[in-house]
Amino acid sequence: MAIIRMTLDEIMAKPSQRDRAKIDATTEADIRRHMIEDGEDPDAPLPKRDVILPALIRTKLGMSQREFAATFGIPVATLRNWEQNRVAMDPATISLLRIIANEPKAAMRALRRAPAGKAPAVKAAAG
Numbered sequence: 832m833a834i835i836r837m838t839l840d841e842i843m844a845k846p847s848q849r850d851r852a853k854i855d856a857t858t859e860a861d862i863r864r865h866m867i868e869d870g871e872d873p874d875a876p877l878p879k880r881d882v883i884l885p886a887l888i889r890t891k892l893g894m895s896q897r898e899f900a901a902t903f904g905i906p907v908a909t910l911r912n913w914e915q916n917r918v919a920m921d922p923a924t925i926s927l928l929r930i931i932a933n934e935p936k937a938a939m940r941a942l943r944r945a946p947a948g949k950a951p952a953v954k955a956a957a958g
Contacts, residue, residue: 883925886914888932903931904942 866873889899889910896914900907912918920928931938 883920883928883932884914885910885920885928888928889914891932892935902939903927 863873885899889896892899894902896907896910899905900910909918913920913924927938
């Protein structure tokens, strides 16, 4: 398949290949039935390991976006993109956030960063 460059206007002019009427007509009961047919349990809780929400982790730590970004060495714009679902997180990011969620102090030690706004601890020189 060849890659074709198109402007936004050209993309918008093309008819959608999705049947929006069918999507809009899909009910929660249909979705539930599809899950059962696919061998999934629609009543099962989401596994904790699958839910990684940067905003929730940041809020749990009581940090602003700027503080969280500075503490963990993440560009603020990147954090905002993750929180607003504009950019998908890659597996390494998900792993980092899982570590931060479960062991924030260990993550800060491993990254050798103090929480933003706090001076890093200075070890006294042996003398």
